[in-house]
Amino acid sequence: MPQSSVPSDEGRSDKAPTLPTSTASRVMAPRHRTRVVARERLVAQLIEARRKRCIMLQGPAGCGKTSTLVAWRESLLPLGFELAWLTLAPEDDDLASFIDYLVASLAQIDPAICREAALLGGRGVDDEAVERTVIALVRGIAERSGDLALVVDDLQHIANPRSHKALQWLLDYAPPNLHLVLVSRGTFPVSVGRLRDQDLVLELNMRDLRFTFEESAQYLRAQLGEVSERDAREMHELADGWVAGLQLFAMHLKRHRAPSGARNVTESLTHTHLLDAHALGDYFEREVLSRLTANEVELLVRTSVCARLCSSLCVALVGAEQSPREVLALLERLETDNLFIAQIERVGNETWYRLNPLFRETLLxxxxxxSEAVQRAVHHAAWCWFRDHDLPDEAVRHALQAGESTAAANLVLEVARGLQVAGDLRKLVSLMHLLPHAEVEARIGLRMWRLQLQLYARDFEACAASIARLEADIPAGDARTRYRLALLRATVEVQRDDPDRAMEQLPLILNAPPDADGFSVGARAILLSWFYMHSGEYDEARAVQLEPMRVLVDGAPLLGTSAGVLNSRCMTGFSHALEGQFTQVERISRDVLAEAEQRGSGAAEPACFAAALLGEALYEFNDIAGARRLVEDRVDVLERVSIPDSVVRVLSVLAAAHWAEGHHLDAFAYLERLDEYATRQGLPRLQAHSLAAQVQYHLQSGRFDAxxxxxxxxxxIAARLAPTRPLTHRDVLALAEQAHVNWNIAHEDFESAAMRLPALIALCGERGRQHHVARLRLQSALVDLKRGRTEAAHQSALASLRLGHRLGLVRSILDVAPDVVSFAEQVVRAEPDDAVLAFYVDRLRRAEAAASVLAAPPAPVRSARGALPGVAEALSEREAKVIGLLAQTLPNKKIARTLGISPETVKWHLKNIYGKLGVSSRDEAVARVRDLGLDLDQ
Known part of the structure; x- marks a missing residue:
């Protein structure tokens, strides 16, 4: 549900966020002060291939992969390309970390790309969650007008097969404006055979990356001054064009110059024939470290435990053994002499560096x-420095390596709330996974955070187990923690759509302790609103949202932060939606959506909820296409993060919108999706919503058996719920009764329909669902008309139309029956003095006409078999199979099961099929392919 405890910081915007240096070092392109060899040949090749789907650079360390791409980046920028960068490290061989850095790298280009993907952070790393995150990123990129290249450097550090699968999804789903650049010392963990056949891949290996003789000579002369062609050629051949080997040759020769400046190159090279990474490591030992002072070597050895370093960190690692001035002088000399250290960035007064990977391995x-004692002491100094500089992820890693798991656990507990407020749930999940199980179990606070993360991931079985253990272990006197547990327990039941069990927590939730924090107060207000709404007490639901706003702490609302306020406003809008007051829903949701999108990813959750509310309002006001556009691309994320109440309304609106547009296959697909979602989550009320709508659409299509x-x-379902879940049963019973009324009307059994309608109208009235009352009264009027009770029909219709006008209803009236507007006009003609009703019915007539135009079938393609040359051929074999199964009215899940792929992959294929065929729905796609003469039954 909307978490008042998951807000954004005040003033957050969609500008690229200021990243902690630990992240910035991974997601920013390396800097090179000088480039002694321009590599025009390779850069030109890369420029020519810039629009390919994938570029792959493979070669050993030191062959110039990264430096070539940095030069390419500078050439790309004037061409309108943007380039995101992700440098991986051994500690990133974790799926959550890999996805987190991937999102962060793209956010540096535009936070809007990652808004939905960030919302999924921390909510599980199962295949479905990861695939949805990748698709959210892809959609964000596809919405951009320009081209974007993403460099994934040092890919050899990722061995996790699930990370490989995520990367494969990114490659497979990439839109035309995304170009993936993979850089590795080893083989690539992705399949590019299909792309290679389509000439969408550029592959460069060591043969391509090595220097030509001319480039080697240019480099050597830049390093050594005048070098004869013979000497240059000999060094080029010895190094086989390996950039790092030439660099080491140059360093070696500088140190072995004769006093006169002459040198015997052949003799000097005798012991420096370097052809592989192992030899390079030997060289570091012999020719670099052996020539530094003991203090300088000690500094480098200690700093090698850190992925990146700055002068103050180095000082902390060497302690009193070296002065800050000595440390800074060594760093500057290493960089000036190009001794395998590169500057990353400058933050404030600190310059951050990264050691050459192979040099770092030698130092490690x-x-x-x-000795173990020395190692622990260095890690202890590192963890203290990172802790004091608010870099918790690295601090925790070093604390654990220092053997200080207690300190690491305490730090995670200290920073957890801040990570949640920043929307950085993935990092919190990663830190929790790093901690030893015993340290988490020893702290009630960490166990509470684990429960909250389990709730975000919708692991309800784990939630139940955690709650049971916490109830037994929380001290009786700790009222604040027990209250927070009650809130989480109730939230679990809300997410499980079980109002009966949620209501059991109401007495506890009403009795908040005096010292409850702002997050608990905000969560309490949202839960109470939900309780009141399900009881039909909408005024109380709205009033409770005002309570936290009346309590100020340091001049700010106790509720929490800005996104907490936005969630509160969403709940107010939700109460209006349940009541049928869609004018207020539209106003509130538009305002919340605009403000949330300005605040960026931290407020993505209320933005998603507001979009769902606005989509329902737009459909009600007959902006069918607008409603569909607004929520269709958000539905994947919304299913993952929103409460069931919101999910059922969005999927129902999408089904209704497609039905109104004449896309009947798509309408049933969304209802099937709702059924699958409800079955998977164990939500009988949502399953009842899907079935009731399917009954209505089947009846309208004349499929009475279905x-x-x-x-x-x-x-x-209604019978099963009656004895154990009375509140849920009440809702399902209302849906079942409505379905029976529709069944009776379709079979012209008007007497049975008339018997059911009064009780159904009364039930909706008791619960304050006024838009349902207006619809049912109009349906009752049509039934009375069929029964020959003209006066009763007239009175019911008048009451319905007046209520509909007061609420501003459009689709709730139009969806009652095909001839409903004609009937309404007859009723209003009998009331010549009621200008208001006449105006309202005119509005309905105009809306009906607009909807008729929208639902008109597209003009057929008037051409013979094989028309539109190239379109049919553009469909891949898999896409042809998908559309063939689509024509059999199979939902995505059954298509996926038939083809052995995931439902998310089916959705992606459908998007590509629609684009190739120039259609926007399942119905249009099937019709277009049949018009092209393809055999869909093969």
């Missing part, structure tokens, strides 16, 4: 040879 080998089968399932 020395570090691992130190309608009867769904009606029987609906009755079974």
């Amino acid at each position: 080998n020395r570090f691992r040879a130190r 309608a009867e089968a769904d009606l029987a399932r609906l009755d079974m």
Whole structure:
């Protein structure tokens, strides 16, 4: 549900966020002060291939992969390309970390790309969650007008097969404006065979990356001054064009110059024939470290434990053994002499550096040879420095390596709330996974955070187990923590759509302790609003949202932060939606959506909820296409993060919008999706919503057998719920009764319909669902008309139309029956003095006409078999199979099961099919392919 405890910081915007240096070092392109060899040949090749789907650079360390791409980046910018960068490290071989850095790298280009993906953060790393995150990123990129290249450097550090799968999804789903650049020392963990066949891949290996003789000579002369062609060629051949080897040759020769400046190149090279990374490591030992002072070597060995370094961190690692001035001088000399250290960025007064990976490995080998006590002392200094500089992820890692798991656990507990407020749930999940199980179990606070993360991931079985253990272990006197547990327990039941069990927590939730924090107060207000709304007490639901706003702490609302306020306003809008007051819903949701989108990813959750509310309002006001556009691309994320109440309304609106547009296959697909979602989550009320709508659409299509089968399932659900879940049963019973009324009307059994309608109208009236009352009264009027009770029909219709006008209803009236507007006009003609009703019915007539135009079938393609050359051929074999199954009215899940792929992949294929065929729905796609003469039954 909307979490008042998951807000954004005040003043957050969609500008690229200021990242902590730990993240910035991974998601920013390396800097090179000088480039002694321009590599025009390679850069030109890369420029020519810039629009390919994938560029792959493979070669050993030191062959110039990264420096070539940095030069390419500078050439791309004037061409309108933007380039995101992700440098991986050994500690990133974790799916959550990999996805987190991937999102962060793209956010540096435009936070809007990652708004929906960020919302999914921390809500699980199962395949479905990861695939949805990748698709959210892809959609964000596709919405941009320009081209974007994403460099994933040092890919060899990722061995996790699930990370490989995520990368494969990114490659497979990439829109035309995304170009993936993969850089690795080893083989690539992705399949590019299909792309290679389509000439969408550029592959560069060591043969392509190595220097030509001319480039080697240019480099050597830049380093050494005058070099003869013979010497240059000999060094080029010895190094085989390997950039790092040439660099080491140059360094070696600088140190072995004769006093006169002459040198015997052949003799000097005798012991420096370097052809692989192992030899490079030997060289570091022999020719670099051996020539530094003991203090300088000690500094480098200690700093090798950190992925990046700055002068103050180095000072902390060496302690009193070296002065800050000595440390800074060494760093500057290493960089000036190009001794395998690169500047990352400058933040404030600090310059951050990164060691050459192979040089760092050499240093780490020395570090691992130190005593355990020395190693722990260095890690202790690192963890203290990172802790004091608000870099918790690195601090925790070093604390654990220092053997200080207690300190690490305490730090995670300290920073957890801040990470949640910043919307950085993935980082919190990663930190929790790092901690030893015993340290988490020893702290009630960490166990509470684990429960909250389980709730975000919708692991309800784990939630139940955690709650049971916490109830037994929280001290009786800790009222504040027990209250927070009650809130979480109630939230679990809300997410499980079980108002009966949620209501059991109401006495506890009403009795908040005096010292409850702002997040608990905000969560309490949202839960109470939900309780009141399900009881039909909408004024109380809105009033309770005002309570936290009346309490100020340091001049700010106790509720929490800005997104907490936005969630509160969403709940107010939700109460109006349940009541049928869609004018207020539209006003509130538009304002919330605009403000949330300005605040960026931290307020993505209320933005999603507001979009769902606005989509329902737009449909009600007959802006069918607008409603569909607003929520269709958001539905994947919304299913993952929103409460069931919101999910059922969005999927129902999408089904209704497609039905109104004449896209009947798409309408049933969304209802099937709702059924699948409800079955998977164990939500019988949502399943009842799906079945009731399917009964209605089957009846309208004349498929009475299918309608009867769904009606029987609906009755079974109602019967099963009656004895154990009275509140849920009440809602399902209302849906079942409405379905039976529709069944009776379709079979012209008007007497049975008339018997059911009064009780159904009374039930909706008791619960304050006024738009349902208006619809049912109009349906009752049509039934009375069929029964020959003209006066009763007239009076019911007048009451319905007046209520509809007061609420501003449009689709609730139009969807009652095909001839409803003609009937309304007859009723209003009998009331010549009621200008208001006449105006309202005119509005309905105009809306009906607009909807008729929208639902008109597209003009057929008037051409012979094989028309539109190239379109049919553009469909891949898999896409042809998908559309063939689509023509059999199979939902996505059944298509996925048939083809052995995921439902998310089916959705992606459908999007590509629609684009290739120039259509926007399932119905249009099937019609277009049939018009092209393709055999869909093969």
